[in-house]
Amino acid sequence: MKTKAFKAALPYTIPICVGFLFLGISYGFLMSSKGFSFVYPMLMSFFIFAGSMEFVTVNLLLSAFNPLYAFVLALMVNARHLFYGISMLEKYKNVGWKKPYLIYGMCDESFAINCTVTPPPDVDKDWFMVFVTLLNQIYWVAGATLGGLLGHIIHFDTTGIEFVMTALFVVMFINQWEETKNHRSAFTGLGCSLICLLIFGSENFILPAMALIILCFSLFRKKEKVVSS
Amino acid sequence: MTTMQSIFTIMVVVLGTLLTRFIPFIIFPEGKTPPPYITYLGTVLPYAVIGLLVVFCLKDAVFTSFHGFPEMIAIFFIAILHKWKKNTLLSIGGGTALYMFLVQTYFL
Known part of the structure; x- marks a missing residue:
């Protein structure tokens, strides 16, 4: 039963494997270029297991100690998980002991597969989802650890390597942009953030930006309700 | 720390x-x-959060002496490369390589 589920899950994770190894290695490289041992990217990739937040945490570790800011930032950067969770309430129902792991390992990519792929009827759905999640986590931790190790062996000028995070988000932005014809959400995110960056400065803009985004969406929804009724 | x-x-x-x-x-x-308001936020927020993260990445670049100029060049390059080849890894790798080249040679 498990072998069958594994065989069904593996092909879906191969593209993720390539991506995670590449990004994971870049992340490990970035950490080692900032002077961290490979143990940091290895443990952080395993325990945090949220790529964007791991990149953000590198900045946190290099600035002044502020755990409250780190906590709030983790909530904000990962807020999308709340909505992944809401989307997966049905699918992760009645899976028993596997449920905590499925939730813990719910990164963007595992969510995307588990949310959209229905395995063939002769494949155990619960094990399928576990293997998707587990394989993706293995790729990510392996990549990050490898990058952390290679960073200490291979030496080259790594100035500017932190741009890999910007590049990742820009590509995700373009991909999302092409997924939908309605760009209001994307504009709201960019616009509110830029306005708050200019008003509050680079250190304090994240929270006001997030609040402004939620306020805007609440107003849009109210307006749509008025129009439709 | x-x-x-x-x-x-x-x-x-x-x-x-x-x-x-x-x-x-x-x-x-x-x-x-869950209440409909939460489900609604679930459909629109993912698009906005990525925009926020892009701005978050550029937050310090805007206030440096180059005012984010090398970043803008690299982002423009990523957009064109991604439109053309539609290969996520190529776009990320190419964009990062170009940025590293720019800040190591022209924008010191």
């Missing part, structure tokens, strides 16, 4: 991340449906 402070910071980040993943399942246990 000391090693203990680093470990504490990482633990706090782990806790925050865990909360975002587990909260929906705790608030809406099996059999309970």
Whole structure:
């Protein structure tokens, strides 16, 4: 039963494997270029297991100690998980002991597969989802650890390597942009953030930006309700 | 930051991340449906958060002596490369390589 589920899950994770190894290695490289041992990217990739937040945490570790800011930032950067969770309430129902792991390992990519792929009827759905999640986590931790190790062996000028995070988000932005014809959400995110960056400065803009985004969406929804009724 | 402070910071980040993943399942246990407002936010927020993260990445570049000019060149390059080849890894790798080249040669 498990072998069958594994065989069904593996092909879906191969593209993720390539991506995670590449990004994971870049992340490990970035950490080692900032002077961290490979143990940091290895443990952080395993325990945090949220790529964007791991990149953000590198900045946190290099600035002044502020755990409250780190906590709030983790909530904000990962807020999308709340909505992944809401989307997966049905699918992760009645899976028993596997449920905590499925939730813990719910990164963007595992969510995307588990949310959209229905395995063939002769494949155990619960094990399928576990293997998707587990394989993706293995790729990510392996990549990050490898990058952390290679960073200490291979030496080259790594100035500017932190741009890999910007590049990742820009590509995700373009991909999302092409997924939908309605760009209001994307504009709201960019616009509110830029306005708050200019008003509050680079250190304090994240929270006001997030609040402004939620306020805007609440107003849009109210307006749509008025129009439709 | 000391090693203990680093470990504490990482633990706090782990806790925050865990909360975002587990909260929906705790608030809406099996059999309970979330209110429409929450479901609505679930459909629109993912698009906005990526925009926020892009700005977050550029937050310091804007206030440097180059005013984010090398970043803009690299982002423009990524957009064109991605439109053309539609290959996520190529776009990320190409964009990062170009940026590293720019800040190591022309924008010191």
